[in-house]
Amino acid sequence: MAELELILLRHGIAEPRGTGVQERLRALTPEGRERTRRICERARQLGLIAHSLVSSPLVRAHQTGEIAVDVGLAPTLTCSEALAPGADPWPMLQEWWSQEGGDGRRRWILVGHEPDLGLLACRLIGAPPGAVVLKKAGLALLGWAKAPSPSRALGRAQLQLLLTPKVLTCP
Numbered sequence: 001m002a003e004l005e006l007i008l009l010r011h012g013i014a015e016p017r018g019t020g021v022q023e024r025l026r027a028l029t030p031e032g033r034e035r036t037r038r039i040c041e042r043a044r045q046l047g048l049i050a051h052s053l054v055s056s057p058l059v060r061a062h063q064t065g066e067i068a069v070d071v072g073l074a075p076t077l078t079c080s081e082a083l084a085p086g087a088d089p090w091p092m093l094q095e096w097w098s099q100e101g102g103d104g105r106r107r108w109i110l111v112g113h114e115p116d117l118g119l120l121a122c123r124l125i126g127a128p129p130g131a132v133v134l135k136k137a138g139l140a141l142l143g144w145a146k147a148p149s150p151s152r153a154l155g156r157a158q159l160q161l162l163l164t165p166k167v168l169t170c171p
Helices: 030-045 059-070 090-097 116-125
Strands: 004-010 052-055 077-079 106-112 139-144 158-163
Touching: 004 059, 004 116, 030 059, 052 059, 059 077, 059 106, 106 116, 116 139, 116 158
Parallel strands: 004 106, 052 077, 052 106
Antiparallel strands: 004 139, 139 158
């Protein structure tokens, strides 16, 4: 495990747009819940367990976060507007950076939306926008071998894993 790691998890399959449900209230479909659970269970088997999980406040992301906590990927779930579509999570990450790491190692899970999570990954690894795209319920693991100061973190992370739902649900 690197000194500092960030797991980006896109929400699972949700109700389609245009069904009369407000965007913020679109929920995971039954298929989305089942697939997300299988993916989170597989991620846990791979040891992708975090100290904390923060989700977008939109229903589909919050439900994905609840599933992740339920299967043991993190002990608790909190929501943050910093992960809502179009928001900038960087100030939240900078605040985390300043907190004590206990054993010196930290791993967080962010549950959110595309293209925001992919753009955040690109920003952190120094790749052009669009180079990282997360499928629904897909995840990316980024890490810093040595946790830099927040002002030096951008463009210095390593993309350690980029897993699609298809790969995560293979037997």
